[in-house]
Amino acid sequence: MSTESKKENVEVWEDFVNIKDLVWSLLICSITSLGGYLVAPEDQQPLLFGLVGAVLGFIISTIIIKPKRQFSYTDEE
Incomplete structure (x- = not known):
């Protein structure tokens, strides 16, 4: 994680x-x-x-805000 993205992110759960x-x-x-x-x-x-309304807001949020995670799989064998 870069220094710039650490400043914009906060740890939640x-x-x-x-x-x-x-x-x-x-x-x-x-x-x-x-x-x-x-x-x-x-x-x-x-x-x-x-x-x-809360469920509708959740659906709208999931459509508007896209996930930014990137998973990479490494084979340990």
């Missing part, structure tokens, strides 16, 4: 993630889940609408 991508995904999921909660009818299932 024993894995390194890009700070910019993490913030974008948090914003997208927060906006969609809060939007789902606020759009829900007053006396009917706002929790369900918020959960659907």
Whole structure:
């Protein structure tokens, strides 16, 4: 890992993630889940609408933010 990429990455749950991508995904999921909660009818299932919004935000985040991992396989024999 280069020095430049170490500055942009932070360790989360024993894995390194890009700070910019993490913030974008948090914003997208927060906006969609809060939007789902606020759009829900007053006396009917706002929790369900918020959960659907969170899942929708997760799907949008996985489409927009691509993985940056590169795996290399080395044969030890």
